[in-house]
Amino acid sequence: MKIQSKITLLFLLLSGAILLLLNITIFYLVYKFGFDDFFKRLEARVNISAEVNVFPSSKSRAYQEVRNKYLEKLEAEKAYIFDIDTINRVHIPGHIDVKSDFIGRILRDGNARHKVENTFYAGKVFAKNDKKYIVIVSAADPSGFDELKILQRTLIYGFLVAMVLVYFVGKIFSFYTFQPIRRIISNVKSITANNLHFRLDELSGKDEVTELSYTFNDMLDRLETAFETQNNFVSNASHELRTPLTVISSEAELALNKLDVTPQQREIFKTIYAESEKLNQILSSLLSLAQSGFDGEKQRWESIRIDELVIIASESVKKIKPNSNIQIDFANMPADERLLYVKGNNNLLRLAITNIISNACKYSDNLMVKVSIKVENNKVIISVVDQGIGIPQTELQHIFEPFFRASNTHDYEGHGVGLPLTLNIIRLHKGTIGIRSEVGSGTEIKVFLPVEV
Template sequence: MKIQSKITLLFLLLSGVILVLLNITIFYLVYRFGFDDFFKRLEARVNISAEVRLFPGAKSQAYQEVRNRYLEKLESEKEYFFSTDTLNKININGGINVKSSFIKNILKDSAARYKVDNIFYAGKVFTKGNSRYIVIVSAIDPSGFQELKDLQRILVYGFLAAMILVYFVGKIFSFYTFQPVRRIINNVKNITANNLHFRLDELSGKDEIAELSYTFNDMLNRLETAFETQNNFVSNASHELRTPLTIISTEAELALSKTDANPEQRQIFGTIYSESEKLGQILNSLLTLAQSGFDGKKQRWESIRMDELLMTASESIKRINTDSNIQIDLEDMPTDEHLLYVSGNSNLLRLAVTNIISNACKYSDNRMVKIRLLAENNKVIISITDQGIGIPESELQHIFEPFFRASNTHSYEGHGVGLPLTLNIIRLHRGSIGIRSDVGKGTEIKVFLPLEASA
């Protein structure tokens, strides 16, 4: 998931939590205020009822008149009037739906409130002379509950609408926030080994984006210097090192051609010649390895049909090693010829495939080497399987390191640069290599290359 999407979701989550807490707070406060207001209305009626019942006369008639004229009649409004003795014993008539615990709370605190479902009760203790009385008024508050339901509906719909709005606001916010980052990414994608002189636009300010641009440009400066150094070495080494090696090899060959040299001298000249040739091969491999890992010159890319390339590579190995036993199995080859083409440099790819097949023949003592070609998941797959000595499992991770040779290859000639060179070439073509090996049974190497249409 992209950081922009993560920020949008995080913004949505935080906003959602804040809105939920705000809605809960609003609902709770309205709930408390609404019920508290209704209880106060009941308590006002309790006081009026007490005045009317306990203090009859003109004053009580005035209270009664106020009650009838100005106080609305509550739904299912009921009054309860009880007397109590000094021991707080109350005679409650049957059929009265008032909890005894509620009455005990009234006697204990002189006043109490109580609610069950949508029925509200308010009660209070009054004293007249030496007598004590309890007055309770109950009623139903349908409008209060309806208001809470309406409020709940409004809060839920408001929350959903707010979350949709917050999502789009967060998306727009994150889009504009990461716009400089996207611009940097697009600019970096356009920088290759061919145009390392390009630099990112340095932004004004001292924020993280400006610092990132500065860091990228600094890295590009170092890369350009390193690539130029490597390119100069590859260019100069080809001439400066090959010339003296050619002279040594030629002089040794000339000395061997002389008839007046004694056997000891001929042996020395032969050693010099063979070692100079070997050194030349190592030098050529190293230079090719360096060049394959550096795209300092634009490679000549072309459309390559892999079955034809395998045939060519196999034939070239058979010409060099006539004892090689190579079988190309085309049974799994795709019938659609468009699935056989890759985009790349044919010389480099042929060199990479030749290195793998040549190693398979060498380390299997020219036993059967089987080559399969197939296409899966927009990739051309080349499978090369031998029946050779295999590679120890602990050493598999090192076989692509330059000059590394497995511990069981001492009796075979080699320099340890073939597979690193092959890996560099395959990576240059945006491919990959997989390897599976059993000691004493053989090795299978798979090369994965993207199809030309998906390259």
């Protein structure tokens, strides 16, 4: 999931949590205020009922008229008056449904409130002439419950609508927030080995995006310097290093051709000549390895038919190793010849395939090496299977590192640059390499190259 999507989701969750908490708070306050207001109305009626029934006087009639004229008649409103005996007991007729625990709270606290579903009760203790009475008024509040239900639906629908709005606002917010990041990504993608002099636009401000832009530009400065150093080395190393090696090799060869050279001197010159040739091979491999690290823009690209390339690579190996035993299997070739073409540099790809086949022949002591070609998922797959010494499992992850050689290859000549060079070439062609090996049984290397579109 992209960071932009994560921020949108986080923004949605945080906003949803805040809105949910706000809605719960609003509902609770309205619920509490509405019921508290209704209980106060009941308590006012309790006091009026007491004035009329417990403390009758000349004003009782006036209280009754005020109640009838100005006070709203509540739904299912009822008034109860109970006597309290000398031992603080209350006799409640059986047809009256008033909970005993509610009566107990009234006796204990002097007044109390009680609710059963949609029926509200308010009660209070009154004293007259050393005698105590409990006055209770009950009523239903359907309109209050209806208002709460309306409020509940409004809050739920409002919450859902708000979440939809928050989601789109979050997407817009994250889109504009990450717009400078997308611009940086686009600019960085356009920078290759051929235009390392390009730099990101310097942004104004002191935020993290500006700091990221400066950091990228600083990194590009270092990369450009490193690339120029590599280019200069690749351009000059061939001439500067090959010339003295050629002189050493030539002088050693001339010395070997002289008749007056003693046997001991001849052995010395043979060693000098052999080591100079070996050093020349190492230098050629290193230069190829360095050159294969470029982005391919300076190489000549063309359509290459893979089966023909494999045949040429096999013939090259046979010229170098006449005793090699290579079998090319065309059984799985696709019927459509167009699927055998890839886009790349012919010399580099031939070098990569030659390295793989040559290694297979070398480390299998010229036993059968099987090369096959097939096409799957729009990729050409070249498989090279040998019956050689294999590679220890613990060392497989290191075989593409320059100068690394497996622990069981001491009896074979090599410099540890062939497979790293091959990997660089295959990556340059947007391909991949897979390897499977077992010590004593052999190794299989598969090269995957994209079919030319």
